[in-house]
Amino acid sequence: MKLYHGTNRDFDMIDLLKSKPNKDFGRGFYLSADYEQALNMAKVKVEQLESGFPIVQNYIVDDDALDALRVLRFDSYSEEWAKFILLNRNNPTDKPVHE
Numbered sequence: 001m002k003l004y005h006g007t008n009r010d011f012d013m014i015d016l017l018k019s020k021p022n023k024d025f026g027r028g029f030y031l032s033a034d035y036e037q038a039l040n041m042a043k044v045k046v047e048q049l050e051s052g053f054p055i056v057q058n059y060i061v062d063d064d065a066l067d068a069l070r071v072l073r074f075d076s077y078s079e080e081w082a083k084f085i086l087l088n089r090n091n092p093t094d095k096p097v098h099e
Helices: 035-049 063-067 079-089
Strands: 002-007 055-060
Touching: 002 035, 035 055
Parallel strands: none
Antiparallel strands: 002 055
16 A cells, blocks of 8 residues: 655654654554645645645555554544544643554
């Protein structure tokens, strides 16, 4: 599976310590299967930080590798999805709100 990450500067190593807390799905490295979504995020990042230029990084993820992960999946917008986002946005600790 091909995934994309939009950013304002290029880098070689993912550093989760640079990830901000209280994001919609918690602290992490966000990827999208939609190139245009990643590009738009990169443009927003450049505007917010007033530095760099839009970059979309490509990642190839083996589908079998995902089987080894514990994944919480939302197939559509729902009350459960909205509550999960609110829990993450309002999480006062460094501990994730999910396993």
